[in-house]
Amino acid sequence: MAFNHQKTLMAQARARGTFDTEALAQIIHGGAEGLQQKRGAWSRVEEAVGATDPDRLPDQYAYTSREDLYREGLQTGKAAWIDGVKHGHSLFDVITPRYGMSNASPFGIHYNLFGRTIDLMGTPEQKRKWMPLVAQGRVNGAYIQTELGHGSNVAGIQTTATFDPVDDAIVLHTPQLAAIKYWPGSIGYSATHGVVMARLLVPTPAGTAAGKPFKDHGIHPFLVQLRDPETGQATPGLELGDIGLKPAYNQNDNGYLSFDHFKIPRTDMLMGHCALDSDGKFTRYLPPEAVYGTMLSSRTFITFGAAFQLAYALTIAIRYSVVREQGSLPFDNQGKASQDIPIIAYRSQQYRLFSLLSSAYAMSFASKITRKIQDDLDARLRKGDYSTVTHAHGLMAGAKAWFTTVAADGAEDARKCCGGHGYLNISGLPDIVNMVTACCTLEGDNMVMWQQTARYLMKVMDVFESVQPRTSQVPPEIAYLANDPAILCATPIDPASLKDLHHLSAIRAHYHVKTAHNALTEAVKEGTPKPQAWNLHMLLLIRAAHAHISHFVLSSFYSALPTISDAKIKPVLTQLCHLFALTQLFPQLPTSSPTTASLPPAFLYPRFEVIASQQTNALLEAILPNAIALTDAWDFTDASLASALGCKDGNVYERLMSWTRQLPINARAKEPGGFDTRESWERYIKPALRIDLERGTGRRAADERFGEGIRARL
Amino acid sequence: MAFNHQKTLMAQARARGTFDTEALAQIIHGGAEGLQQKRGAWSRVEEAVGATDPDRLPDQYAYTSREDLYREGLQTGKAAWIDGVKHGHSLFDVITPRYGMSNASPFGIHYNLFGRTIDLMGTPEQKRKWMPLVAQGRVNGAYIQTELGHGSNVAGIQTTATFDPVDDAIVLHTPQLAAIKYWPGSIGYSATHGVVMARLLVPTPAGTAAGKPFKDHGIHPFLVQLRDPETGQATPGLELGDIGLKPAYNQNDNGYLSFDHFKIPRTDMLMGHCALDSDGKFTRYLPPEAVYGTMLSSRTFITFGAAFQLAYALTIAIRYSVVREQGSLPFDNQGKASQDIPIIAYRSQQYRLFSLLSSAYAMSFASKITRKIQDDLDARLRKGDYSTVTHAHGLMAGAKAWFTTVAADGAEDARKCCGGHGYLNISGLPDIVNMVTACCTLEGDNMVMWQQTARYLMKVMDVFESVQPRTSQVPPEIAYLANDPAILCATPIDPASLKDLHHLSAIRAHYHVKTAHNALTEAVKEGTPKPQAWNLHMLLLIRAAHAHISHFVLSSFYSALPTISDAKIKPVLTQLCHLFALTQLFPQLPTSSPTTASLPPAFLYPRFEVIASQQTNALLEAILPNAIALTDAWDFTDASLASALGCKDGNVYERLMSWTRQLPINARAKEPGGFDTRESWERYIKPALRIDLERGTGRRAADERFGEGIRARL
Ligand SMILES: Cc1cc2nc3c(=O)[nH]c(=O)nc-3n(C[C@H](O)[C@H](O)[C@H](O)COP(=O)(O)OP(=O)(O)OC[C@H]3O[C@@H](n4cnc5c(N)ncnc54)[C@H](O)[C@@H]3O)c2cc1C
Numbered sequence A, B: 001m002a003f004n005h006q007k008t009l010m011a012q013a014r015a016r017g018t019f020d021t022e023a024l025a026q027i028i029h030g031g032a033e034g035l036q037q038k039r040g041a042w043s044r045v046e047e048a049v050g051a052t053d054p055d056r057l058p059d060q061y062a063y064t065s066r067e068d069l070y071r072e073g074l075q076t077g078k079a080a081w082i083d084g085v086k087h088g089h090s091l092f093d094v095i096t097p098r099y100g101m102s103n104a105s106p107f108g109i110h111y112n113l114f115g116r117t118i119d120l121m122g123t124p125e126q127k128r129k130w131m132p133l134v135a136q137g138r139v140n141g142a143y144i145q146t147e148l149g150h151g152s153n154v155a156g157i158q159t160t161a162t163f164d165p166v167d168d169a170i171v172l173h174t175p176q177l178a179a180i181k182y183w184p185g186s187i188g189y190s191a192t193h194g195v196v197m198a199r200l201l202v203p204t205p206a207g208t209a210a211g212k213p214f215k216d217h218g219i220h221p222f223l224v225q226l227r228d229p230e231t232g233q234a235t236p237g238l239e240l241g242d243i244g245l246k247p248a249y250n251q252n253d254n255g256y257l258s259f260d261h262f263k264i265p266r267t268d269m270l271m272g273h274c275a276l277d278s279d280g281k282f283t284r285y286l287p288p289e290a291v292y293g294t295m296l297s298s299r300t301f302i303t304f305g306a307a308f309q310l311a312y313a314l315t316i317a318i319r320y321s322v323v324r325e326q327g328s329l330p331f332d333n334q335g336k337a338s339q340d341i342p343i344i345a346y347r348s349q350q351y352r353l354f355s356l357l358s359s360a361y362a363m364s365f366a367s368k369i370t371r372k373i374q375d376d377l378d379a380r381l382r383k384g385d386y387s388t389v390t391h392a393h394g395l396m397a398g399a400k401a402w403f404t405t406v407a408a409d410g411a412e413d414a415r416k417c418c419g420g421h422g423y424l425n426i427s428g429l430p431d432i433v434n435m436v437t438a439c440c441t442l443e444g445d446n447m448v449m450w451q452q453t454a455r456y457l458m459k460v461m462d463v464f465e466s467v468q469p470r471t472s473q474v475p476p477e478i479a480y481l482a483n484d485p486a487i488l489c490a491t492p493i494d495p496a497s498l499k500d501l502h503h504l505s506a507i508r509a510h511y512h513v514k515t516a517h518n519a520l521t522e523a524v525k526e527g528t529p530k531p532q533a534w535n536l537h538m539l540l541l542i543r544a545a546h547a548h549i550s551h552f553v554l555s556s557f558y559s560a561l562p563t564i565s566d567a568k569i570k571p572v573l574t575q576l577c578h579l580f581a582l583t584q585l586f587p588q589l590p591t592s593s594p595t596t597a598s599l600p601p602a603f604l605y606p607r608f609e610v611i612a613s614q615q616t617n618a619l620l621e622a623i624l625p626n627a628i629a630l631t632d633a634w635d636f637t638d639a640s641l642a643s644a645l646g647c648k649d650g651n652v653y654e655r656l657m658s659w660t661r662q663l664p665i666n667a668r669a670k671e672p673g674g675f676d677t678r679e680s681w682e683r684y685i686k687p688a689l690r691i692d693l694e695r696g697t698g699r700r701a702a703d704e705r706f707g708e709g710i711r712a713r714l
């Protein structure tokens, strides 16, 4: 390729970096070994699906019908699946080769949801039977919970699982339309098996006579074979199908499932947490909530994935911003056409992209902590120790909401940062935006999640306010709530100091948690029933949870800084952490920072705002030379980004045009079987341009007053 | 249909309304006549495309390839086009039959961009020739400005239009890859003609010898025939094609265009604003900016469209929220499964939906004002009066940014309010979200728009600070800036009073405009060059523009209230206006209200926040009974919503399942030529489940440590 201005701009921007990106990539990807392992897996899969040539239009942009997208998912999913099994790794259990959540593939529910549920809730015998099949990839499992009528409220699930003592069986049935399973990934056309959540009904001895023929034992998981592994045909008694296109995840066949009195052996009920014996006796070993353990852990995975997805969108947007030259600063335009500057030079572009970059790094460090908490919880649960569940859940619910909100809004703003071209599917951005946006809903709707964290915080405050708390026993994430706010506030705050901002963040979170707690307590004292008091102050409660998690994320990033030993990386991450703190507390633009948790009034005075604004500007300038280095460090391959705007070489215009010309609607417009332009012209356009009008009617008559005529009369 | 619980819930919610929705529909749609005309047009088009049966899966969800979606656009576009021509109306010039911006159709650029440019910039003779063809729909025109390398910076356009004195012609040419036209709507395969913006180069007499063979006269519009109207074949010398799938607007063929020394008569340059005579003499009658008049007016249309698009998303989300029952309030759950409450009962759901509803109404009233300003401007421009351009532009740029930001973020939150089902394409929501999101970019990127308003505001402040302004000459939209803030602040403020909030909104806007103006003035005084000073304080400037437009929208709504005569409607709109003011000034949730224009410190004290929170709660409760009435009043047809969740009858579950079963991937899975499940099973799934592993490698060996094995090592 000849001299290429965009490639030169990219090379120059890359050269400006002040640290070794490889060293930072190792920090992000769990050390040199982790990074190498990741690289191996990605390159093998990309080789297998033929995605290594960045000048070839990726298949998902070429073949676009619902059926085509599913087929593309099968192809990539199969390659990732085989790689994991052959090479004994689990890299694609959480994330697809394109950094979507793993449930974007028709094989993507198997390990984390299907396998994990058996692991958490099976009996030792069930595990012995199933876990090897899961581990070796001999079955493709789904997690079948949501129904047309029930999602968030899992306890309301209506699919019945009725014990049949005669056959020692369980009969799964869909009693009404709204009870049809709807949404589970991979069940449309791909999964061989599934864990089905259904309501266990056991016939009562007194039975029908008493008008209560069954005892309802609540929701439990059941193992179901969905298809013949040989032919892929649905097991008789099941209706299965796809639920159609979604904004993303179309590589997966999210589906529906209706049961018609479908019989399974009693022993296919997962009974690690309870038992149903052959004469219908039901015993519970663990609290009913134990049933939802899978969802708790998958929220941890989402925090991890969200950080990557935001980084993915930012890598594309920042690379593009370095090579896209457009316009000039006001008053600087001499009327000459050639005076374009790279858009990264605009302060607003810097603020949007770097504040989000600071969020992505903050999330990356915070997700290492959520991960540790989850690992600790897992170890405890295996020993039957439930003591940390409440804390882990109280943190993870809100973390899931915070991470996905910031990543979804952030990825969308990164997309907007690419102007019109960011609105092309071939930019790769729409797909990643739509993947991460869905995470605000799946595995627990965020509004429900915020409230679960708020509920936990209210309990914490009840304890802190009733007894003298001993900080030694308090988990670090909530320790700041145990302190007297008066003591905290006595410290003078300087927004130019990261330490002080971290402090201010604690003060803010404490203020909002306390405000919500007071409001709730008072309402109840005044006689409002608890549920109504909760609803009355729901907005304050959500805001409190938001401020709390924002503080958790900042604390995670802040406390990771001392562990960074590389002398060139440490100051750069410190700048990012400082910027993150500032954007959390003093957001500067009406985009990207959707916080409404304001500062306590005592901390609002103009001087503060001025310093914050100056400090923000200074940090943006400091980060600018490392913009490319900080995105390179995430180590995304060109194929994984699948973006005409985001490839490492910066060669955006040639690639955009090349991919565009390769689109089948263009490339095959003249070929037989290709898009028939002549037919569409004859059928639609020509007739529209030749309407025969009777004299005096319609626009023909309105010719003279056309100037007004073309204005809508609305 | 038998008894249907969801339909009952909808009927009950509808019955709770306290006013006549027909009367409000007339206010929204420009009187009884306007409403009737609209209804007629919609029902004719829906009849023509066979979209009247709400139980039939709409075509755009069934046939989903890039080519299919384009064909669907041709079909609907043709029907709307013919209706407009036959019945002499312009209802579909601004908006599609599905309430997208009109550029979502392959016929959608014709009136507002193509026709309007000729109207604004053609000579009388050119208009006489072209306007009848435009009005009668004999050609299908495009507006061809953006290039691969240039969008926002129109002055940087690189396509050349070189005067050829020998043939008295103009030669259009694409001098380099980045100069290829890229994005213009309808040019891929549909438009017959286009207005092309290109750089006029005229040979200089001294010529090549002096090293400056051409004089550059800047960007001008040229009329080009793109295709043979008979065959649809591209005119020789042009390469035309589609740019592929986008998040929405796939019914339109946004395309690319490359010129290979393409010759047109000199007289096909639009010369209403300048002249190029046959011996190359160039004369300009109007300022160069006159060339961009089309974009200014299309921004006005966008404010109008954005209000409808937000209302569209809200209609679906509010209807669904009334019939969707899910979960219960904390502490209210007796463990019984059937205790679901409608999600509209949750305070967070009310806040999200009703604050957005208040925004949609505010935008509807504000867009009547932008419309009036535009009409006034048009009338003046026709008389050569340029005196109000600066003001109109200064308002419209920011209004475009504010409306599209609020509508885009709002539509997305409305979508999220529908949980998982809002993530289905058949919910209708993803498409509307993606249509309105694009409006943040097209016709002027919002970051550029904010700054144009900011620039205007800075000029206004320069004037106000240098001379004693006489309020009588000041346009009403900026009058509040002329007042001394001290006088404004002296008034005591009560957040429970709408009048006071309106006042506070002015104070806030004044504060931010003043802050930005001071910062800029000071930086320049201290010696920073103006462009750099602008960049340094860009974030303050954007915030100022944001606060100013937010105040404009509130003022528009507020000042419309006295004009409402219906005694039942007036109090309801007053509640909405009050809620709008509160959410602008005291946002309660970290969603839907992306403002960072904080209140001036003097107005921040806890008492305020408490009153604002109480007042918000009270208004949400007051609005609740009218939730359905306020969405019915927008008068969307079922077909225009094309939503399984949003139909008027509330029958969501039956329709969801019926549409799902009609999806071709399901309905035709067993038919010949339909989706071949057996083939995909044999090719992808079966081989994945049967990998032959050598002993000791891969996951097979990891069986025992499976519990950890399925956890990603990341
Ligand atoms: C891409 C994708 C993949 C999925 N994969 C699977 C899968 O593999 N298996 C499976 O079983 N399911 C799956 N689901 C379904 C998913 O789990 C549910 O959509 C999710 O749990 C949300 O529940 P819902 O749809 O019922 O939303 P709803 O609960 O109906 O929420 C609708 C609205 O009500 C509000 N709301 C609800 N309850 C409350 C409350 N208590 N307080 C305040 N507001 C409330 C919500 O905020 C939201 O605005 C998937 C969904 C998606 C989008």
Ligand SMILES: Cc1cc2nc3c(=O)[nH]c(=O)nc-3n(C[C@H](O)[C@H](O)[C@H](O)COP(=O)(O)OP(=O)(O)OC[C@H]3O[C@@H](n4cnc5c(N)ncnc54)[C@H](O)[C@@H]3O)c2cc1C
Residues within 6 Å of the ligand: A324, A326, A327, A328, A343, A346, A348, A349, A416, A417, A418, A419, A420, A421, A423, B103, B109, B143, B144, B145, B146, B149, B150, B151, B152, B153, B182, B183, B184, B185, B249, B254, B438, B441, B442, B443, B444, B445, B446, B447, B448, B451
């Ligand atoms: C759906 C759709 C339909 C379209 N239809 C047409 C059509 O019919 N005809 C046509 O000619 N074009 C059309 N366009 C193109 C459209 O007009 C441009 O995309 C739009 O003007 C934005 O310009 P850009 O893409 O060059 O963005 P850019 O200017 O490259 O913007 C990229 C980024 O740089 C930032 N930026 C740029 N300048 C500044 C600045 N001065 N200060 C701060 N930040 C800045 C932006 O905020 C953005 O984040 C269409 C686009 C879309 C998405």
